[in-house]
Structure formats: structure tokens, C-alpha cells
Amino acid sequence: MSAFVYDLIGLSAGICFILALKGLSSPKSARRGNLIGALGATIATLVIFFYAMPDKNGNATSLPINNLGWILGAMAIGTLIGVPAAKKVQMTQMPQLVALFNGVGGGAAALVAIVEYLNLGTDATTAEVIATVFTVVVGCVSFSGSIITFMKLQEIMTTRPVVFPGGRFVIAGTLVAVLGVSGWVVTALGTTPLLILAALSLLFGILFVLPVGGADVPIVISLLNAFTGLTVAASGYVLDSTLLIIAGTLVGASGTILTRMMADAMGRSLFGTLFGAFTAKPQEASGAAEERPVRSGSPDDVAILLNYARRVVIVPGFGLAVAQAQHTVRELADLLIAKGIDVAYGIHPVAGRMPGHMNVLLAEANVPYEQLAEMDEVNPTFGQTDVAIVIGANDVVNPAAETTPGCPIYGMPILQVSNAANVIFLKRSMRPGFAGIENELLYDPKTMLLFGDAKASLTKVVSALKGL
């Protein structure tokens, strides 16, 4: 295969990626878009095995490519790890998995850059070394940062911002060290400085993500995703692969836009997300707050309230998914509709742990699409709503986002359930939500709390309703 044909095939793979992203932006074409992306990736990977790559002196090498057994074996191992992980993961754990996949991609880019650096040795041009340094730094940051986001989402570690005394100086110091060692690698070529650089970058990735609070984690995942894209583009430059430049840049650019859109949906400035933890500290619920009276009800009370409602809005949150109550909530909605009650689901853009996550979770339970209302649609209707049932959600209905400047979610648009005539919270306990903030609405006189596992509570409400 000539270099020209090889490049043409690479270009077609690049076009596949563009079409994939385009397709993924619209619900109708999303699945086809993803398959086109997979096709592009398959083409790009297969063609490598049939192209006699020029070596570093420009002479064509012979086919089959060297180390073929190792390469195929490693791909088999990667497939055996990746496919079962992707097939088995619970929809509730999707954000973690995306973070993890992104992290390994960043790690792979960093390793590729290190190997190519070792291989080129003193033959590398300054521009290539700079691209290598960029890939190693950003790839390592993406890798270790993603691992930390994974641990936060999996709740292996605390979801609250981790802020330690002098933390900002440690972070700033590490950043300065990373930049200093980068300069060292560029001027004095050597393996040792590059490995030190990799280690420092890994450390920086950890320090960078630790102070980020739970609610902002999705934004960080998206940002790291864009970062990894850029490292792939830089690797493409070093390896002289147009395809990698195109694919990496596409992901870098679209990822940046996506990060911004997410930040907007959450009412967060990107800067505030990344550096807010330097100043803001999570407000702990005071002991006195927990002593305040709340009105808790029984499943029968809830059923009666629902039975006499004309319009009910269901606000599902992550707690619903954790309890695997998607199917039960659908049963409840069907029952209410059968009684002639107007039912809608109010979906906050960041309900769940990631923008759009709740739509995925409800889709899993076959909730009809037309019942899902986006925040902007549903908010003006709360005034005519008799009952709002908040199931396992907290932060997305917390009025503090509108009333308490300085709280971690201040400025985030919320579902204004407090405008409904009655609010029912299905909660496991009085524990605050993922962002770790107290919710005043829980103490409101028109709020009724039904404590317990969301699925168990809903099942009881459903049977009580049937008995009415």
C-alpha cells in the first residue's frame, strides 16, 4: 500500500469521526453516529497492519509489521477488559466508567509519547520534543485526574472538595515544577528528566482534581476528555499521522464546547469550577439544623394526596436510580394517568451525576419520551401543579441555589418545585445531596417527607393507590 492510499484511508476515518460527532448531537441519528465512529476507528486500526511504515530514516519497512504477536496480544487483553466492563456496567455507574475510559486514553497517549521519545533519541526536532512534553504532561494529568474523579464518583473517597492547609501553594508549586522540568526536557534531552516530568504531572493531576466538589465532577470529566483529545492530536504530530491530528483536535474542540455547555447548564463558570475550591469551603450542616421539625408522612398519606391531584410532576434524581426504582416510578405514573391525572417528569439537565444522565436512566425503564419535560418547559407549570414528587433528588430542587449567595450550588438553575401546592420528598434520610448542602425546602410546611428506600416507598404508594 502506498503512503498516498494509506493517507486517503486515514482521511476517510477522519470523516467518519466528524460524521460520528455530528450524529451524536441529535437524538434521531445518535446511535448511527456512534456506529460510524466505531467504523472509522476500525478502519484506522486495520489499515496500520497493511502499510509498510517508513522507519526513522525514511526507508520502507517490511510487512508484517514488527512485534505483531505482542501487538495483537495486547489488543486482545484490552478487548477482554474493555468489553465486559462496558457490557456489565450499571447505567447508574456510567459517569465513573466514562471517567475511567478517558483516563486510560490519556495514559495511553502519554506512554506513546514516552516510547517515541526513547525511540527518536537525539533525532527528535525541538518541535517534536515540545509536542512530546505536552503529551506527557497533559496525558498524565488526564490519567491521574480521571482516576481521582472515578474514585469520587464511586464514593471510594469523599465527594466533598478535599482542601488542605496550604493546598493552593502545593498545587501552584507543583505546576511551577512541571513547567520547569518541561523546560529541562526540551533543553537537555534525556530519559530521566522525562520520567520525572511524568511523575510530577501525575501528582499535579491528583492535586488538581482533589479540591473539586462532587457537583462539579462531571465538568471536570468533560474537560479532561477534551485534554486527552489534544494529547492525541500532539501525538499525531510527532508520529506524522494526519488521522490522529484530526481525531484528537475534533475531540479537543468539541469537548471544550461541551464542557462549556455543561458549565452553563449548571450555572457554573468554568473558572469557578476549577479554582473555586481555592476559596469556597463546603458549608457543613449545623447540629441545630438537624433538630428542626419536619413533616413526615406514610405511604397512605402520599397516595391520598396523589389521588386528589389534577397535575403531578415527578422529579427523579440519582437516588431513584440507586434504588433501581425506575420501573416502579413508571408504574406509579401509569396508574396516575389511568386515573386521569396529568403526569410529567421534570428532568433537570444535570439530574443524576452527569448532564443527560437521568434521560439515559429513564430510557432504560421505557418511560415514554413525551412525558419527559426539560427544566425550562416544566418550571413555569409548577404554579398549576398540585403535587411535586421529588424522588431521590435534592440539589436540583434546592432553593439555596437561588437564595444563598456563596453556597456551592449558588447560581445553578433549579426545578422550582417549591411553587407547587404540595411537595413530597422520597428520601432515605435527612442526609444532604451530592453537593453536601442543606435543603431548606425539607422544612417547608407544605413539604411531606416519606422516608425509606425509594423503591420500597414507591411500591407501598402504588399499592395504597390501587386500594383507593
Next chain:
Amino acid sequence: MEPIAIISIFVLAVFVGFEVVSKVSSTLHTPLMSGANAIHGVILVGAIIVASHSETNLELGLSVAAIILATINMIGGFVVTDRMLEMFKGKKKEAK
């Protein structure tokens, strides 16, 4: 490759990247992020290239690790995105 060619490719790809996702609804943010994530798994191509011209055991070892990680990223990413979107599709049909 000519530097200007590389810069042109880069700049044009930035614009295309901005353009294609500029109007996506928040419903699709999760699958889109996951799909874009899978696309950067194409670093697998780079990992295979460096593995094929690895000369020392260190180079080979690191590139084998890179291939494993990149394959997880790419194949796992596309499979999981498809799983998510499959459910969306079923729902769309029901709606019509």
C-alpha cells in the same frame, strides 16, 4: 509534513469540532461525551505504530501497556455508548 499543512489541519479541525456539537441538547450530553471519549481511543493507532518500531524491551513493554489502555478506551467506549443509545432509540419508536 509541512508545518503549514499541519497548522491548517489543526485549525480547520478545531472549527469543525466546535461546529458539530454547538447545538446539542442536554439530553445527549452523556452519550456525546462518551462517544467523543471513544474517538480519542484512536490513539491505539499511535500505540501500534510505536510498538512496531520498538527496539528495546523497555520501549516494547511501554507500548504494549499503551495498546492495552488504548484498546480499553476505544472498544469499551464505543460499546458503552451504543448501549446507552440503544435505549434512547427504543424509546423514540414508542413515542411515534
